[in-house]
Amino acid sequence: MPTAAAHRGRPRRARWGAPSAVVSVVLLALLLTGVGVPRWAAAADDVTPAEIVPAVTAAHGGLGTFAVVVARQEQRRTDVSIRAAEALTAQVLARTAGSELADRPFPTASLVKLYLAADVLHRARTGTVALTPDDRAELEVMIRSSDDPVASDVWVRFDGARAVRDVAVRYGLTGTAPPRRWGQWGETTTTAADLARFLARLPVIAHPDDAEALLGWMRTATPIASDGFDQEFGVFGTLPGAAVKQGWMCCLGGQRHLHSLGVVGGRVVVLLSEVPSSVGWNRARAALDAAAAAAVPLLPTC
Numbered sequence: 001m002p003t004a005a006a007h008r009g010r011p012r013r014a015r016w017g018a019p020s021a022v023v024s025v026v027l028l029a030l031l032l033t034g035v036g037v038p039r040w041a042a043a044a045d046d047v048t049p050a051e052i053v054p055a056v057t058a059a060h061g062g063l064g065t066f067a068v069v070v071a072r073q074e075q076r077r078t079d080v081s082i083r084a085a086e087a088l089t090a091q092v093l094a095r096t097a098g099s100e101l102a103d104r105p106f107p108t109a110s111l112v113k114l115y116l117a118a119d120v121l122h123r124a125r126t127g128t129v130a131l132t133p134d135d136r137a138e139l140e141v142m143i144r145s146s147d148d149p150v151a152s153d154v155w156v157r158f159d160g161a162r163a164v165r166d167v168a169v170r171y172g173l174t175g176t177a178p179p180r181r182w183g184q185w186g187e188t189t190t191t192a193a194d195l196a197r198f199l200a201r202l203p204v205i206a207h208p209d210d211a212e213a214l215l216g217w218m219r220t221a222t223p224i225a226s227d228g229f230d231q232e233f234g235v236f237g238t239l240p241g242a243a244v245k246q247g248w249m250c251c252l253g254g255q256r257h258l259h260s261l262g263v264v265g266g267r268v269v270v271l272l273s274e275v276p277s278s279v280g281w282n283r284a285r286a287a288l289d290a291a292a293a294a295a296v297p298l299l300p301t302c
Contacts, residue, residue: 064274152183155183164178196268199270218245218263259271267299
């Protein structure tokens, strides 16, 4: 899987996020201005992300390097009082959790296609580029079937490196950067925390129609990718009704990368894995399947 040219853990102790006072102030300001409010602000769940992460991490079984983050999507709200905003801010700070490797950079493989599609849609929305129906069809197949030749074409025509940088700035992704080698889009680096933040904030940062388009393509991902790879691993096929994106790549630095993420029931689940190339795809897939399965009884499905 992945480049514009050709290619396509051990369990860790879960940690709570520890945003600074500055983050608290920013969140409060966002809530007061109606930019975004977490969906769980209206109805708290019995199971918190910090309770989900250890179960998912343990189920992965210590194969190679593994990072997991569970977060909640946000939604736009305009009817928030100061008192309610203060209460919601406290909830925001307590409802995202990740493993100790949540901030560890991984090569994205095909997960970068989410950043690329989101930025192209944003530029079209703001009038920077004009998209034809064929262009939109390319974005759709790039996400649904993880089509690499299409991704390479979009990367070159719309300056994929710029897209990655712009998404990182717009969504506040501090661990995301374009590939060092020109055109090798699968070597874009990101973190589980950044991917979770991107998907959590998508409904309030992107235009509603663009956010729904991207999530809609993710919901209708094809079981078999354009290159023939079976995409039904990890979150895909394990969490019913999830909007998903998968990534796989071998063998950068002698490592095999297999990633899975999704949005279901207002929850964002990100699973990133790295194993030696001597570990086969089937074993790597089984570990991600087990990790995702551990989350099933703990996640809402609608």
